[in-house]
Amino acid sequence: xxxxxxxxxxxxxxxxxxxxxxxxxxxxxxxxxxxxxxxxxxxxxxxxxxxxxxxxxxxxxxxxxxxxxxxxxxxxxxxxxxxxxxxxxxxxxxxxxxxxxxxxxxxxxxxxxxxxxxxxxxxxxxxxxxxxxxxxxxxxxxxxxxxxxxxxxxxx
Numbered sequence: 001x002x003x004x005x006x007x008x009x010x011x012x013x014x015x016x017x018x019x020x021x022x023x024x025x026x027x028x029x030x031x032x033x034x035x036x037x038x039x040x041x042x043x044x045x046x047x048x049x050x051x052x053x054x055x056x057x058x059x060x061x062x063x064x065x066x067x068x069x070x071x072x073x074x075x076x077x078x079x080x081x082x083x084x085x086x087x088x089x090x091x092x093x094x095x096x097x098x099x100x101x102x103x104x105x106x107x108x109x110x111x112x113x114x115x116x117x118x119x120x121x122x123x124x125x126x127x128x129x130x131x132x133x134x135x136x137x138x139x140x141x142x143x144x145x146x147x148x149x150x151x152x153x154x155x156x
Contacts, residue, residue: 001025001026001069001070001140001141001142002023002024002025002138002139002140002141003024003025003026003027003028003069003074003138003139003140003141004020004021004024004026004027004028004045004046004136004137004138005027005028005030005102005120005122005136005137005138005139006021006027006028006029006030006042006122006125006136006137007029007030007031007032007053007078007102007103007104007105007107007121007122007123007124007125008030008031008032008053008104008105008107008123008124008125008126008127009029009032009033009034009038009124009125009126010032010033010034010055010124010126010127011033011034011035011037011038011126012034012038012125012126012127013038013041013042013125013126014125014126014134014153016134016153016154017042017045017125017136017153018044018045020136020138020151020153021042021045021046021136021138022045024045024046024138025046025047025069026046026047026048026049026069027042027043027045027046027047027048027049028048028049028050028067028074028076028102029042029048029049029050029051029076030050030051030053030076030077030078030102030103030104030105030121030122031050031051031052031053031054031056031077031078031079031103031104031105032053032054032055032056032078032104032105033050033052033053033056033059033061034055034056035059036059036060049065049067049076050065050076051063051064051065051076051077051078052078053078053079053104053105054078054079054105063077063078064076064077064088064092065077066092066096066098069141070141070142071141072099072100072141072146073096073097073098073099073100074098074099074100074101074102075092075093075096075098075100075101075102076101076102076103077089077092077101077102077103078103078104078105079103079104079105080101080103080105080119080121082110082112082114082119089101093117098117099116099117099118100117100118100119100120100139100146101117101118101119101120102120102121102122102139103119103120103121104121104122104124105121106121106129106130107123107124107127107128107129107130107132108121108123108124108128108129108130108132109121109122109123109132109135109137109150110123111137111148111150118146120137120139120148122135122136122137122150123135123136123137123150125153133152133153134152134153135150135151135152135153136151136153137149137150137151138151
């Protein structure tokens, strides 16, 4: 199973996203979506599971999602400080025990295993920071260990 990971679109879906995420089974959007038109556009690629970000207002999305894909539990939440998680995130990590956490907010790609939990930020598809390129990622859940492919988007 292939999951497309995207975050921090802020109302823009660059054309390169369609090519980069073609063929994924689902898309996980880790917040700062912009208007719901973004979700509609992404759903032309694959079904979308999205959460609210700190700049999302007036759209009907949950703050947090706990989903199971390919037998793996994945937590999707916009702001996750991996060094000092908020009380909400700490409680979810403790009670739900996800194998993977997908988050956004920093606009920079991140992939690290901490205390048996893999934390992944695909970066920002439209407004990168820290000298990084716009990016998305594909998480492949086939096999024993999930693999991540970070994809730098060509700016158009």
